[in-house]
Amino acid sequence: MVKVKSITTDEIALNEALEGAGIRAHETDLAELIVQLGHDRPSHILVPAIHRNRAEIREIFLREMGDVDAGLTDDPAALAEAARLHLRRKFLSAGVAISGANFAVAETGALCVLESEGNGRMCLTLPDTLITVMGIEKVVPAWRDLGVFLQLLPRSSTGERMNPYTSIWTGVTPGDGPQQFHLVLLDNGRTAALADDVGRAALHCIRCSACLNVCPVYERAGGHAYGSVYPGPIGAIISPQLTGIEDNASLPYASSLCGACYEVCPVKIDIPSVLVHLRARHVEAVRAERRRPSMEAVTMAVASWVMASPARYAAAQRVGRAGRVLGRRGRIRALPPPLSRWTESRDAPVPPAQTFREWWRHEHRPRAGGQHRPRQPGAEGQPRRPGSQGQPRPGSQG
Numbered sequence: 001m002v003k004v005k006s007i008t009t010d011e012i013a014l015n016e017a018l019e020g021a022g023i024r025a026h027e028t029d030l031a032e033l034i035v036q037l038g039h040d041r042p043s044h045i046l047v048p049a050i051h052r053n054r055a056e057i058r059e060i061f062l063r064e065m066g067d068v069d070a071g072l073t074d075d076p077a078a079l080a081e082a083a084r085l086h087l088r089r090k091f092l093s094a095g096v097a098i099s100g101a102n103f104a105v106a107e108t109g110a111l112c113v114l115e116s117e118g119n120g121r122m123c124l125t126l127p128d129t130l131i132t133v134m135g136i137e138k139v140v141p142a143w144r145d146l147g148v149f150l151q152l153l154p155r156s157s158t159g160e161r162m163n164p165y166t167s168i169w170t171g172v173t174p175g176d177g178p179q180q181f182h183l184v185l186l187d188n189g190r191t192a193a194l195a196d197d198v199g200r201a202a203l204h205c206i207r208c209s210a211c212l213n214v215c216p217v218y219e220r221a222g223g224h225a226y227g228s229v230y231p232g233p234i235g236a237i238i239s240p241q242l243t244g245i246e247d248n249a250s251l252p253y254a255s256s257l258c259g260a261c262y263e264v265c266p267v268k269i270d271i272p273s274v275l276v277h278l279r280a281r282h283v284e285a286v287r288a289e290r291r292r293p294s295m296e297a298v299t300m301a302v303a304s305w306v307m308a309s310p311a312r313y314a315a316a317q318r319v320g321r322a323g324r325v326l327g328r329r330g331r332i333r334a335l336p337p338p339l340s341r342w343t344e345s346r347d348a349p350v351p352p353a354q355t356f357r358e359w360w361r362h363e364h365r366p367r368a369g370g371q372h373r374p375r376q377p378g379a380e381g382q383p384r385r386p387g388s389q390g391q392p393r394p395g396s397q398g
């Protein structure tokens with residue numbers, strides 16, 4: 001079996017299910033092939049093997065392909081040729097192809113796949129049986145709607161004005177191409193997402209990946225860190241809705257809410273607003289299922305009570321200062337439970353010897369002669385202020 005454009009099938013772990021039934025499904029997109037042969041997971045919607053360099057790809061091909069030239073170099077053209085020869089044999093021997101679909105047109109029942117290597121065209125035309133697995137949100141009403149998306153998708157995904165290979169088919173044609181065609185319309189949580197007035201916006205996504213490319217969190221963490229089929233900002237709003245918020249509960253928090261994703265999204269999904277909405281849903285879900293308030297809720301309630309009173313706040317700061325005994329070189333590496341959950345993954349700063357308010361009182365205390373004479377900030381043990389000695393003010397000369 002050969003496969004193309006099938007991130008939707010990852011949602012239902014189709015490859016693993018087929019493997020269990022003794023059927024090997026060969027990915028034919030070059031990047032998907034690299035991921036599959038490397039026993040790896042995709043890290044990007046559009047370029048799933050972006051985390052691999054060409055030396056690693058050469059090593060994977062030599063180890064896994066079996067039929068590859070032992071003198072294979074890491075020259076990109078040589079690697080592409082090796083993949084081409086390997087895949088050509090799969091295309092010519094496979095009896096069944098599985099594809100995803102970028103769009104479907106309700107007007108005629110046509111399906112559409114956009115790809116850039118030509119592997120999709122081979123998958124869609126060579127095997128005798130074609131099975132397309134498509135999310136139900138991919139249906140557009142009419143051909144004129146498809147025209148809009150055919151312009152929008154390549155421009156937002158690869159920066160091209162026109163997509164290299166656009167395949168459109170409607171059922172089967174006797175004597176030409178697959179003679180059997182099956183369409184699987186996948187819900188997998190989409191109807192539930194549609195029922196959410198805010199979350200439903202995620203269903204507009206055309207998987208262009210523009211939001212991944214501008215996201216500072218994705219840039220630093222990479223796609224694997226999301227641990228879901230869909231990484232990046234779109235993954236953070238669609239995965240929790242498809243699987244249920246409890247299965248991907250941390251994803252809506254994997255964002256600084258900077259809004260860069262919203263700015264570039266060609267279908268104007270307000271991702272930050274959906275993220276905030278999903279955070280609220282998660283908090284409500286946790287609250288509803290607990291009989292007792294969570295540790296976080298208790299901590300926040302106590303913090304709110306302490307911060308509501310200047311006297312209580314000052315007293316809490318004095319108590320917190322006792323934590324200085326745990327510090328080494330300005331950091332506390334291990335706190336006692338329940339605070340240990342914080343220091344399991346990061347250090348805590350040592351509380352300062354003097355709070356800002358103490359420093360202020362000290363600096364502005366009445367002095368002999370009735371004069372207020374603030375001491376030089378930055379003196380030993382004193383907080384520094386921007387613009388003070390040794391700390392130039394932004395934009396100052398020298």
Ligand code: SF4
Pocket residue numbers: 156204205206207208209210211212234261264265266267268269
């Ligand atoms: S959310 Fe918008 S920018 Fe991100 S992949 Fe979907 S369509 Fe593209």
